[in-house]
Amino acid sequence: MSDSSAPAAADMPRPLTNPRLLIPLSLFALYIIWGSTYLGIRYALESYPPFLLAGVRFLIAGVLLFGFLRLRGITAPSARQWRNAAITGVLLLGFGNGMxxxxxQRVSSGIAAVAVASMPLxxxxxxxxxxxxxxxxExxxxxxxxxxxxxxxxxxxxSASRLGAAALxxxxxxxxxxSVWSKRQDMPQGPMNTAAQMLCASVALIIVALLAGERLPAHPTERATLATGYLIVFGSIIAFSAYLYVLKHVRPALATSYAYVNPPVxxxxxxxxVGEHVGPYDLAGMAIILLGVGVITFARQRRHA
Structure with missing residues (x-):
């Protein structure tokens, strides 16, 4: 006798692949982990030059993730997908994170996050x-x-650094x-998209670093090295994978709302x-930013209700 409930059970998403669980977890990773990476970059820059820091970070993370996925039998990207991953990776990680x-080097970690918050616009x-x-x-x-x-x-x-402001x-x-362009392209699937973008971006960043005369430090501080490890594991593999997942499953306004939460974080x-000063404007700005995120989130819920 056949079990009539089997098809329905088979159609139910497993907990580890259920968007209702993964979307909130991914947003949490974007809000908190990416908010903390600005301070992690500040610590890492104590010993490592900027473009080489970003290049080595994404090279190590990309190699680890790509190797893990291939060992699990995940198909490598096609030539077209590698091309699209290269373009997207250079935009998001090369220019985005590299800048x-x-x-x-010129502005504080909090101010960097504030300036990047213009991204959703x-x-x-x-x-x-x-x-x-x-x-x-929205x-x-x-x-x-x-x-x-x-x-x-x-x-x-x-105003203290026009060059830093322009870079941000x-x-x-x-x-x-x-982010907008990649949504309309044939990209690698799942985590392989993350690995491919990091590998491609790392090549571009390392080339820029070598042209700029950057070199790895002979005696980096322990704090800078630990910060780099944090950026590799949490900032690159975990949080960037979460971003690409959210970007695929929700509207751009919600996917990019992390940029409003990252500054207060x-x-x-x-x-x-590190004892950075927080004044009344900082506190007022944080409150208004979080209000904006709430409006975006509520608009999305109303739209899909």
Missing amino acids: VCFAE FAALFSSLYGEHPTRR GLGLAIGFIGVVVLNLGNGL LLAAMCWAFG AVLFGLLL
């Missing part, structure tokens, strides 16, 4: 080029978040365009761990 590392602009316009509520959330970034910036302006603006624009880590 943040470069800028953090660029993402909305680039999405409009493809006919995907934000809803009114637009309201983006506007509130931008106001929060402005208020937060009033307490810790970027370029990072936000490249990350936004790479980065500022709080700076306050608690």
